[in-house]
Amino acid sequence: MSLHGSKKRKLDRKTEDHMYFDSYSDVTIHEEMISDTVRTNTYRMGIFKNSKSIEGKVVLDVGAGTGVLSLFCAQAGARKVYAVEASSIADQAVKIVKLNQMEDRIEVIKGTLETIELAERVDVIVSEWMGYALLHESMLNSVIFARDKWLKPGGLILPSRADLYIAPINDVVVEGRLNFWSTVKAQYGVDMSCMTDFARKCIMNKDITVNPVTVEDVLSHPCRFAELDLNTVALEQLRDVRGAFSCRCFGSSAVHAFCVWFTVTFPDEEKPLVLSTSPFKPETHWKQAVLYLDDAVDVVQDTKVDGEISLFPSDEHSRHISIRLDFVIGEHKKHSKIFSIPDQYVEVK
């Protein structure tokens, strides 16, 4: 019985920032991130594998949170780490740095990357900036700003690359929820089967849903549709990250949705280290972004699923992501749909 509203209006940037940073002032999100062992262990390994580039060097941690990545960098031999964090969790980072006796090497700076000043340029930037569907929260913008303003030429960015993937999926949970209304008569003696259409409109809507997708539900090989080289990508490019995809279905099923996920890669002399949020890999707190069609579409083996996808900041809230999907499944005609992250605020005037 959760209260939520449906009206939206454009928020000003200051309100957006306040809401954004405020969301990191609670312990739950940090507990979720630290206890995501895929995330935290891959960053730890990615940092240690690059210790040659970190030893004796200056590091900038963009959006340091509790400071765990800054501590990994200090452990990897950094001479100095600037841990920049705008939310009040910075106060906890200060305590953690002290508890680990790293206060002579890690300086926690409470403020936004865009407004703070550093005493020097840096050799390395480390950041865990990825949001749902990679770009939700638009934190990559701050990393690029930091790169352009504070990174020495030829400096290192960890991770240094991101890739985006898409695949069609079946969704047995949604199938069960739609079927539920046809089971009510047997249970309570009241026929509610006419609710199915309404349920479909509500469930297969325009929200970007964040769900863990299971391997069995993925209906084709993943299709990579975009890559971002963090050494060179420009801010303007983030206003429209797009690509084409073409998949062939494994076998007979119904497509309920497309599923979008990402990987980021840490450079390494031997073998690059990949942090993957793929449904084919162990689950992370990012899960997958699920984009529902208006209705299920039946496919068979080798049915082609082609399309174009574009990620861009939403009109109402520039830190929120929107996704435009144009797709053709088999012989069906082309369909277009625009998705966005559901707002958790309402217009109160």
Next chain:
Amino acid sequence: MSLHGSKKRKLDRKTEDHMYFDSYSDVTIHEEMISDTVRTNTYRMGIFKNSKSIEGKVVLDVGAGTGVLSLFCAQAGARKVYAVEASSIADQAVKIVKLNQMEDRIEVIKGTLETIELAERVDVIVSEWMGYALLHESMLNSVIFARDKWLKPGGLILPSRADLYIAPINDVVVEGRLNFWSTVKAQYGVDMSCMTDFARKCIMNKDITVNPVTVEDVLSHPCRFAELDLNTVALEQLRDVRGAFSCRCFGSSAVHAFCVWFTVTFPDEEKPLVLSTSPFKPETHWKQAVLYLDDAVDVVQDTKVDGEISLFPSDEHSRHISIRLDFVIGEHKKHSKIFSIPDQYVEVK
């Protein structure tokens, strides 16, 4: 990574109502309620057991939703059912009534109980008005309004009575979450144990948390602290529903919280029928309302836990419930804490 704000302001009544009814326009909440078999089956049985009072009579269903209770009443022989529903789910109720060929006996009226007009007074009022901690959403106010305006003298209200209970509980999930920060060093080589205090402040906060409490976590017999007779309770009484409680603990444990739940009762000549949301009974979608202390308190067998509890509408949002708790555990001194349902909206100005 959910965005949420912390600032609140008093909303006007119209905005509150809009947000409230809007929350019932999605399918999910209705699916949750209908698939709650304890809820729906007990209402069904409560209506059928009272069919002598319903046969050939006129019924008013307050907040009819999808109309399922109206259909039960028609099946129990009601001559006419007025199904009043303010949210857009009323449109689905119209379809369901038609599908079940009851349109000559059930009239769906889209509007708020306080503003609609009926052609006649009614013999029976049926309503599923209970929110979290019984009174969240303040829908009982509308039932009482309906009783005073539309129910014939001596008419029947289903259910006719509500009772509120409290008990101290242990919470192993919270214990684990607080302990988590002491496990980080072993896992990642960074000592984060100093986060425990911060985590406790965030988790054991002033929110009314809605959680399923397991039997093993309940530390004493339930203590009933309030009862409401729906035939006689007045609107003014709902502005402060309070009572005292006194429990004795079963054995050695730590009290993390108090747990509040309710029952409602359908009259019956033989044996009254009780819809229970107790942690000792099968789970319902209401789960239990959990009120965390600021810190865990150790108890042993027969430690006394005494106190007073008061439920009242919140200052910021009159449909939201607040709970004031004054309690003494064993030899500890008296402690007071005021809880409220966390807001899901923010001040955007």
